[in-house]
Amino acid sequence: MEKRVEFARMNGLGNEIIVADMRGRADRIAPAAAIALNADPAMKFDQIMAIHDARTDGTDNYVSIINSDGSPAQACGNGMRCVVQALAAETGRKNFLFETVAGILDAHEHADGLISVDMGKPRFGWQEIPLAEEFRDTRMIELQVGPIDQPVLHSPSVVSMGNPHAIFWVENDVWSYALDRFGPLLENHPIFPERANISIARVTAPDAMTIRTWERGAGLTRACGSAACAAAVCGARTRRTERTVTVTVPGGPLLIEWREDDHVIMTGPAEWEFSGTLDPATGQWMRNEQGAA
Numbered sequence: 001m002e003k004r005v006e007f008a009r010m011n012g013l014g015n016e017i018i019v020a021d022m023r024g025r026a027d028r029i030a031p032a033a034a035i036a037l038n039a040d041p042a043m044k045f046d047q048i049m050a051i052h053d054a055r056t057d058g059t060d061n062y063v064s065i066i067n068s069d070g071s072p073a074q075a076c077g078n079g080m081r082c083v084v085q086a087l088a089a090e091t092g093r094k095n096f097l098f099e100t101v102a103g104i105l106d107a108h109e110h111a112d113g114l115i116s117v118d119m120g121k122p123r124f125g126w127q128e129i130p131l132a133e134e135f136r137d138t139r140m141i142e143l144q145v146g147p148i149d150q151p152v153l154h155s156p157s158v159v160s161m162g163n164p165h166a167i168f169w170v171e172n173d174v175w176s177y178a179l180d181r182f183g184p185l186l187e188n189h190p191i192f193p194e195r196a197n198i199s200i201a202r203v204t205a206p207d208a209m210t211i212r213t214w215e216r217g218a219g220l221t222r223a224c225g226s227a228a229c230a231a232a233v234c235g236a237r238t239r240r241t242e243r244t245v246t247v248t249v250p251g252g253p254l255l256i257e258w259r260e261d262d263h264v265i266m267t268g269p270a271e272w273e274f275s276g277t278l279d280p281a282t283g284q285w286m287r288n289e290q291g292a293a
Contacts, residue, residue, distance in 0.1 A: 004277040007285070008086050009043070012078030012270050014222030014251030016045040019079075019086045020278065022052045023061070029280040031070030036283030038068040043285060046218045049079040051087070059099045061087075067217030074102040075162030077225020077266045081107075081115040085270040102162025116267040119226065122233045122258075123160040131158065132193050139238050143191060145182050153182060153200070157234035161264065163216065164196040165230035169240070174200045174212045183214025197224060201231045203240045210248045222251035229264045232256035 006021045018037070020029060029050050037043045048066040055062045063083060065073040084096055088109045098105045106118040126135045135141045138158045143166070146152035156166040166186065170177065177200050186198040198214040211231050213224040228247040235241035236258055243258040254268040278285035 003281075004279055004286075006275065007278050008082075008275045009045075009273040010082040010086065010270055011273060012081045012223055012225065012251075013249055013254065013268060015047075015076075015078035015224065016222075017076075017079045017082040018043070018045050018048045018278075019082050020048055020050045020280070022050045022064075022280070024053065027280055028064065029066055030282075031066070033278075033280055033283035034066045034068060034070045037278070037285065040285075044068070046215060046221050046224075047073060047076045047079045049076065049083050051083060054099065056099050056104075059097045059104060061096075062099045065100065067215075068219075069217045071217045072101070073163060073217060075100065075119070075226045077117055077119055077161075077229060078223050078268070078270075079225075080105060080117045081225070081266075081268060081270040083107075084109055084115045084117070085113075085272065089272075100162070110267075113269065114267055115270055116265055117225070119161055119229050119264045119266055121262045122230070122264060124237075126158075129158055129160045129164045130193055132191050139234070141191070143186075143189065145186065152177065157238055158196075159230050159234055159237075161226040161230045161233070163226055164192055164194055165199065165227055165234075166192070166196050167199050167201050167211075167227075167231050167234045169238075170200055170202050172202070174202050174210050177212075179212055179214050180220055183220065187214060187216050197227050197230070199224070199227045199231055201235070203235060207242050207244060208246045208248070209235055209241060212250060223249040223254070225254065225266050225268070228254045229256055229266055233258050233264060 050064045052062040144151035144154035153168040201211040213227040215221045232245045257265045276287040
């Protein structure tokens, strides 16, 4: 078996993604390889999207997701858009059906190059998210940062979009909060037994909001597609917004629609940066020559 695999370095609104072609192979990208890749400033990334052969009839591929700290991730909306663009460029197809740990995802590349991904149905039960203790109403749970009588952040909405999310609603500019300081503490709070993605969200109109996210296993990110979906769903669920919302992340806008059939559709761009080969066991990599496919 050929040791090295092809990869494409891509981004979804600045969410740095490595799409690795693991088709036709039985091995996996090792956690140590992901950590080694991320340690290289030229390859620092948020997630690796590893494309494997299909496991289930009717699907095109199985996609495994690895965070920059080597841990597995259940969902990555921006990464899925990058996978769609890479495979659409390779095959000329526009419609795909992928299997992930979080379930089956339908995705489509539009004529204008934007990509829609069906992120599935949100889950609101405390055991589904999961939380360490029972909260009957997950639109708002008891969790805060700062003094008890004057908290900096408090009462987040929580939801699973295939991965756990906590959305803290704020009135001020989302950039006025030290998310780099609060994020690691909240990600690893005991209330989240599987850790959580932590977002600060400010509603700016019935159909618009701005968010910043500390991504579980990756840290501060310019974009987190599943967090944008989580914020949009929680905004509608708490009657802060409508069911179709433009969510602006540091990297740009995503259109999120929470359909009446309960599925969440995320639409946004993906961008190719460069390609190369890597060793899935060690993380050693080589960039293709300029202009190489």
